[in-house]
Amino acid sequence: MNLSLSIGPIASLIAGILILLIPRLLNYIVAIYLILIGLVGLFGAGHMRL
Numbered sequence: 719m720n721l722s723l724s725i726g727p728i729a730s731l732i733a734g735i736l737i738l739l740i741p742r743l744l745n746y747i748v749a750i751y752l753i754l755i756g757l758v759g760l761f762g763a764g765h766m767r768l
Contacts, residue, residue, distance in 0.1 A: 729754055 733747045 725758055726755060 729751055733751045736747055737744050
């Protein structure tokens with residue numbers, strides 16, 4: 719069995735859950751998410767397989 723994960727879907731899932739639980743954190747969650755996706759895009763960590 720081969721399991722492959724990428725950080726994009728995991729980060730968006732966590733962000734969505736946190737926004738549902740604590741709506742006041744929306745601005746911070748969106749900012750952190752965009753920073754993480756930008757870093758992943760710059761450094762190519764999106765091609766890592768776990």
